[in-house]
Amino acid sequence: VRYSPLVICKSHYSFLKGVHSVPDIVTFASDHGLRQLCLADENGLYGAVEFATACGEANITPLIGAEMTDGERSVTVIARNRDGYAQLSEIITRFQLHESPLMEIVVPGGDDLLHFCADPVLLQRCVRRKETGSLYTMPIISGGSRCGSLLTLASRRPNLVSSLSAVPVIELNLFSDEDIPLYKVLRAISRNCTVESLPAEETIPEAPSATLFGQLMEEPILPFQTVLSSGDVARLCTFRFDFATLHLPRYIHRGT
Structure with a gap:
C-alpha cells in the first residue's frame, strides 16, 4: 500500500488562523503533488463550497471537516461520506446553539466521521468513556516549509510514510515584518487582552511573498457565495477517497 499524507488546513474563514485565500491553499497542494486535501475551518463549514469547487x-x-473548539479544547472532525457530512453539519449547529459542552x-465512534485530537485531557476522557472507535492522535507539523519538506520526503521515500506518526497540519499565516504590529493588535482583540499581555509564546510566521494586507486591499476579503444546502455541498464532494491509504496513528492507552 502506498500511503498518502493527510494534510489538514484552514482558510480565511478561520480569521487569523488560516490562509486568506482558498485558491492559495489548493495551489499549494497542487504544487506539492497532493492527491487530496482537507479543509477544517474552526467551528464551521463556511468555505466548503469554494474549497470543493477549487x-x-x-x-x-x-475532504471536508471542521475543527471543533470551545477555545480551550479542540477536536478535528472529518466527514468520511455524505452521512458523515450531514452529521458534522448537525454537530456544528448544536455547538453554535450552545446546547451542550x-x-x-x-462523540468519537461510528464509521461516518473521523476524529483527530492532540489534547491529552480529551484523549483520556474518550478512553474512560470507551469512545475511541474513530479517534486518532494528531501531532502537528506547523508551517509551510516543514509541511513541504515532509511532502517531499513522502514522495521520494514512500516506504517511510507508513512509519510516520504525525498527521501534518498546514498553518500558513502569511505575514511580513510590516504586518506584525497589526497582527498583534488583531490577536489581542481576539483574545480580549492588551498587546502587552499577549502570551510570550506567541509566534508570528514570516511571509514568503508580498504582504498580506496589501494583497487584501486588492481583492475582497471574503468572497461570499450563494448559500447552498448541506446536500448541495455534499454532492460537490464525491467522498470516493480511499481512507485506507492514510497512515492514521490511533490513540493507544497504555494504562498506568
Whole structure:
C-alpha cells in the first residue's frame, strides 16, 4: 500500500488562523503533488463550497471537516461520506446553539466521521468513556516549509510514510515584518487582552511573498457565495477517497 499524507488546513474563514485565500491553499497542494486535501475551518463549514469547487478544478479530492473548539479544547472532525457530512453539519449547529459542552456533542465512534485530537485531557476522557472507535492522535507539523519538506520526503521515500506518526497540519499565516504590529493588535482583540499581555509564546510566521494586507486591499476579503444546502455541498464532494491509504496513528492507552 502506498500511503498518502493527510494534510489538514484552514482558510480565511478561520480569521487569523488560516490562509486568506482558498485558491492559495489548493495551489499549494497542487504544487506539492497532493492527491487530496482537507479543509477544517474552526467551528464551521463556511468555505466548503469554494474549497470543493477549487479542488475539483485542480483534480484534487476535497475532504471536508471542521475543527471543533470551545477555545480551550479542540477536536478535528472529518466527514468520511455524505452521512458523515450531514452529521458534522448537525454537530456544528448544536455547538453554535450552545446546547451542550464540546465533548457532549463531539462523540468519537461510528464509521461516518473521523476524529483527530492532540489534547491529552480529551484523549483520556474518550478512553474512560470507551469512545475511541474513530479517534486518532494528531501531532502537528506547523508551517509551510516543514509541511513541504515532509511532502517531499513522502514522495521520494514512500516506504517511510507508513512509519510516520504525525498527521501534518498546514498553518500558513502569511505575514511580513510590516504586518506584525497589526497582527498583534488583531490577536489581542481576539483574545480580549492588551498587546502587552499577549502570551510570550506567541509566534508570528514570516511571509514568503508580498504582504498580506496589501494583497487584501486588492481583492475582497471574503468572497461570499450563494448559500447552498448541506446536500448541495455534499454532492460537490464525491467522498470516493480511499481512507485506507492514510497512515492514521490511533490513540493507544497504555494504562498506568
